[in-house]
Structure formats: structure tokens, C-alpha cells
Amino acid sequence: MENEIVMSPLQIDFENEKLRIVVLGTGALGINLLRGIIERPELAQIVGFLPVSKIPRHFSLEEHPVQQKLLQYARSQGVHILDCPGVNSIGFRQELDSLRPHIVLVGGWPEILKASVLNSEGTVFVNCHGSKLPKYRGAFPHIASIFYGDCQTAITFHLIDAGIDTGDILFQKDVPIEEEETALALSARMAELFGESIGTLLSTIISGRTIPRKQFGEASYIPTANPWWGWIQWHSSPESIDQRMRALDGYLPMFTSLNGMVIGFEKGRVVPAQDGPRDWTIKQSTGDRCRMTPGTVISSDLDKLTIATRDPDFLVELNKPVIYPSTKGSEVYQDIVPGHQLISRKCGSILRGPSDIAEVLRHETES
Template sequence: MRVVFMGTPDFAVPALHALVNAGYPVVGVVTQPDRPRGRGGRIQPPPVKQAALRMGLPVLQPVRVRDDYFIEQLRELKPDIIVVAAYGQILPPSILYLPPRGCVNIHASLLPRYRGAAPIHRAIMNGERETGVTIMLMDEGLDTGDILLQQAVSIEETDNAGVLHDRLALLGAELLLKALQLLKQGNLRRHPQEDSLATYAPPLTREDEIINWEKAARDLYNQIRGLDPWPGARTWWEGKVLKVWRVSIKGEGNPVNGVIPGQVVTAGEEVLVATGKGYLSLQEVQLQGGRRLPIADFLRGHNLVPGTVLGR
């Protein structure tokens, strides 16, 4: 099968490697245009482009996939199938129905749960204990196509979004090869999604990053690890943004008496912050303009004292 691969971030790279290593003829790789990244704002190619060039694969970077010129380029590649993994643009019908075997997508959830752009972050932030990968046949809806294969994985108590992302990326690559093998053998069955069970994972917003200390410690713990390593949960201290990267829960479920949510209760060997229910022990933080630091290193250079109220 002649394969066109469409993907952009790190999540898609293992799938591209898997296709090439398995001997599939990848006749083109489509990815987003190079864009400014990092503090310096330097123009950098996306991870999929970097991987494709290392493997000697032809790369296309259309600004808009709906442009007639790009669609004609796709036709000239004569793909039997298009594999999509976190590409970043909605595909029009002119692309979805171009290859004879359709467009197959790797989605990082157990569809129909967590349709949308941020399934990994949202699953952790919502305290889910299980997620997985779905290989689906794309249609014109938002992650609504027929399911081809699925596999579940546990979300461990200590997983953050980065750890789970890497695990699901590798699983997605493995499951993709299995799906393509079954497709070649004529043994791949389609299963329509049950729309009544659908939930959604909308893109992250700046509001999702803000720590509301009035919430329970458990909810904040899930929020913080669900935003690590990107974009990070944040609060304020002395007029500056303080990102909170790692915490542990203390006194879960216990009411907090005599202090207000966000108040630092102890700041010695341990920094305990009151929440709406229970306490969080800060493990790793980052003050605006600084580096991520273990809390012990942070305290050596910053006077965070009991009675301080974060978030103001």
C-alpha cells in the first residue's frame, strides 16, 4: 500500500518510524509549516518534518490543506491510504475520500470518549483511571468515524501528561501496524461509534492553567499533573506567575480549618498549601523568569513564608 502520512508533533513520530521500519512505501509526509518556537522565537520545523527528512522522505507543508494546489499534489502521489496522527488541520471531503482505502487516524483516547484536541491532558485532569488508543476510519465529523481497533491502558497515580503521551504514542504506532496488517488480509472490521456515550476534550485554554485553590486537593493534583510538561498550572506570588509542576496530597478529604485556600501553612522541610479540602505539598515550582526547581532549591533563594496566600 502506498501511504501518505499526515502528522505534526512528537506524538506522531513513532507511527511514522513504524511505517518505514515495517517496509510500507511512504510516498509523502504532510506536516504543518515551520513556526517560531521557544523563548527565542526561532523558526523551527515540526518534529514530524525533522523525522521525515532524517529518513529521506518527501515533505509537504501546506498552509491550508483545502487549497486546490495541495490536493492536486496529493492526487499525484496516488496514495492507497492516508494515515493521520495529530496533524492539526481538519481534512476536507476531497482528501478524506481521495485514497481508495480511506484516511485512518490514530486518536489518543478510547472513542467515543474524549473526542477532540486534548484527550491526554483532559483524561488526567478529570481523574480518569483508564484511557487508550483508537485507530479509526475518518469521516467528516470530529473524531466520529468508525472504530477499527482499540486498546486500553491504565493511567497510573503518578502519571503526568508527558509520561502518558509517550506511552500512548508508542501504543498508537503498534496498533497502527496491526490495523494495516488486518486491512491487507481483509480481516479488519468497522464498528460504528455510540454517539450517546461521547465526551469531548476541547483545546486547552489559559483558564485551564489557573489554580483555583478553593477546589479540593485531589482535583488540583490531577490538574497540575495533567498540565505537565506543557503548558503548566499556574498561580501568583508577589505579583509574579508561579508555575506549580509537581505536588503531593496531604490530608485528602479533610476540611481545612482556620486558614484560607491558597494559604501557605508550613514552609520548612515541606511547603504545605491549604486547598478547599486537604493540602498540597509543593514539590517542584518555577517562578516567572526562572527555571523549574525542586522546592528545597527554590526556598534557598526565595522567602516563601507561612501565612503567604498564593493566587493573589
């Protein structure tokens, strides 16, 4: 048929030997990728592992409990741990020349791979990305999925090219998002799914049935997390506030202000009005459903604040502040009383446009 696009299987020259794989990873995703390959010894062998804690600016991660668990697991399985200061270092390129991996598998890696690495002869570079690409390219796709109230996301294995998460897709599987799930919980669940799915991907590669396909659909890009994401939008719907809180739980504090003083809270949640403070619940039960200005403090207990939303059926609960104005210290919490009006700066979309992507790529590849 004229102008028909012919899709070719992924070509890897491994003849009759096992696939040799180098893994770049961190945290729970790194553990699950290692385990997923190690448990399928008939398919592949891990010839090297580079943990993110080898990058100079991430040295401190080696003390993190999850990273320690990852390194302990790798050593217990006899995995060769590479000692290179990052994926774009001369040392890493020398390791590639020595190990001759068929695949470099990347999971949760903070560096953009430069052309000098990607052009390594005989090696295919594959990334694990936690969204249904091309939706939510870039950092923290699982945060974006919760932030925007998506009902489902996906795990994606894709080829790495010169762009940011723009390479051809090798494997993609839909993942439903559970009700009230936080981004942290979703990330942990997706890490397990990546580990469970790597065997399937390797099997199809070996059999010659993996056909890379171009990404299609509307693309969006999520930059590195910024503190301003955490400003509570009091005039938004309770659903939108809840999504923001679940998305950032464990990543960023929730921010608001009182009389020009910025206050940060470690956690927050949206609750039905009947689960609110006793006097407010009595008002609801007696039919007194007067609307209050969103952001109005309803009660101030020892361990939490209760705040009005634009919907009288829902309230926001914020735990004791963890960030205070430097001039006030912890006394600011005692100064918050019912009737006070909390105000937040405007914060809408966390998506970036194509020009921002180009700027990030230029900066990362030149640094």
C-alpha cells in the same frame, strides 16, 4: 434475522500491490508512525509525508528539536516530504492525484480536513486519537484523561468523516494510566503505542478483517487548551488539584492570585504533609492538626511556596513564579509570606457541549 445490522470490512482497492500511505504528522507521534510503517515494508510504503511545520501558522515549529528530529528521520529514510501549505490546499490535493495513496494517516494534525479533500477517490483517511472514543473528542484528550483522574485511556485509529473525531473505529486498544503520570509522559507513551500498533492495523486491512464500527456511548469534547484551565481550585480535594497539575505540567502555567494580582507558576505538586516544611511537619508529628483555610501560605522559601489544602494531610508546593503582575515584576514573590491567602477564579469542567462542537466545526471548515 430481521433488522440485523451487517458490518462490512473496510474496502480498499489495492489488488496485489503494497498499500501506499501518505502520513500527516508532528512530533513524537509523527516519528513513531513513520517508523512503524517503515519497519513493516512487506505491508506498505510511505509515498509522502506532510509535516505540520509546512502550515504557515506553524512555520516556527520547524526550529523545535522534536520537529527537527522528525524531519531528520524522514529524510534519512528517503521519505518524500510534501511541500504544501496545509492539508486543505490545492497543492495537497494535487499531490493526492499524483501519488494515489490508499490511506492518508493523520497523527496530531491541527487542521480539520474539508470535504474537498476527504472525497478524494480511492483514498481512505484514518486518524490517530488518544482516547477511548467517543470519550474526549477534540484536542488534548491525554490532558483530559489526567485532568479527570481516569485510570485508563486508549489509542484509537478511526475513519475521518465530516465531524470532529466522530468517524467509525478501526482499531482501539486500552492503555492504563500510571500512578503520578503527567499528560506529557502519557502522550509520549501513547505515541510509541500508535507506532507499535500501526502494523497490526495494516495487516488486518490487507487481510480484509478490519470492520469499521460505529462509536457508541456518551460522547464528550475537549476544546483547544485555554489558560483558565490552570487556575488552582484551592477548595477542591488534593486529588483534584494533583490531577490538574499533572495534566497541565509542561503545557500551561498554574495560576492563583494574591490581593488581586495574578501569579503564574511553571510547576506544582501535591505532597504529603510529612514532606512539607519542618515547622509544619513538627506540628503534624505532635498531633497539632488544626485545619487552615485552603490556599493559605504556610511557608515561603527561596525556590518554592507551600500552601494548605482542605485536607491537613496534604500540601501544595509551587515553584518560584514565572508570571507576575506587570507593575510588580519579580518583587511579588518576596511579598508572599506565611499567612497570606491565595485565591483563584472558579474553573470546573473543561468539556464542551454539542453546540460548541458545531460552532468549532463551522468555523474551521469555513476558514
